[in-house]
Amino acid sequence: MGIRVVQRCLPSASVTPGSPAPSIEQLAGPPPHAAVEKPFLLSDGRVELEASLDKAVYSHGEPILVNTAVHNNSGKTVRRIKVFVVQHVDVCMFSNGKFKNVVALVTSREECPLGPGSSLSRTYTLYPAKGATKNWIALEDSFSRAGATLASTVTCASNSPEDRNVFAIYVSYYVKVKLLVGAMGGELALKLPFTLMHSTSTAELTESLSLSPPPTHPLKEASPLTERKKKTNTRQDEDVILKCDEEPT
Structure with a gap:
């Protein structure tokens, strides 16, 4: 089943003519940021993890x-730090149509293991792309094509189940940072959601606006006189058909 969704961020109607249109980053808000910590039952202290992205909206290939x-x-x-990007696909027409695939992964053992009282600050670079998957994955092209692009973000305007379209396929992305703690310490993880979409240049935006169809006007209500004319014409047509049927062949 091939479905292509192309999204572009258009300027808001409230923008003053002549003023520069707001960028996608300005409309999306601040970059995602999160911080978590993990205490332990049988030992003092805790492990703290803080992560953030450089922006909230990314273009394909960025x-x-x-x-x-x-x-x-x-x-x-x-012992280890894992940073990866997850694509979450929600096929609403199926009750069990929720699929997750890792589309980018970085596993780092540098400066690890990180002993007690130590700190680590580092920036990881991820490039989301289609790889070997075991679940459904949302693409913008055929799965067999070598350079198939991942699908853009498709989200529901509201989290209410009543607003979800039963025929929709929602696609979302997030970065997950996970720490593997040794000596039965378990894991510590956090998520940073972001938006993946196409960027629109000024030339493409002007072209798309110029090629947009003119607004359609609602149909006017028919007057009683027009309705009577329609009924009269219908009766005349019926009489003609009856007369034709009565003539011998």
């Missing part, structure tokens, strides 16, 4: 910069 900071204020040891 690198994603993930800034991470780890503070190990516990007696545990951080």
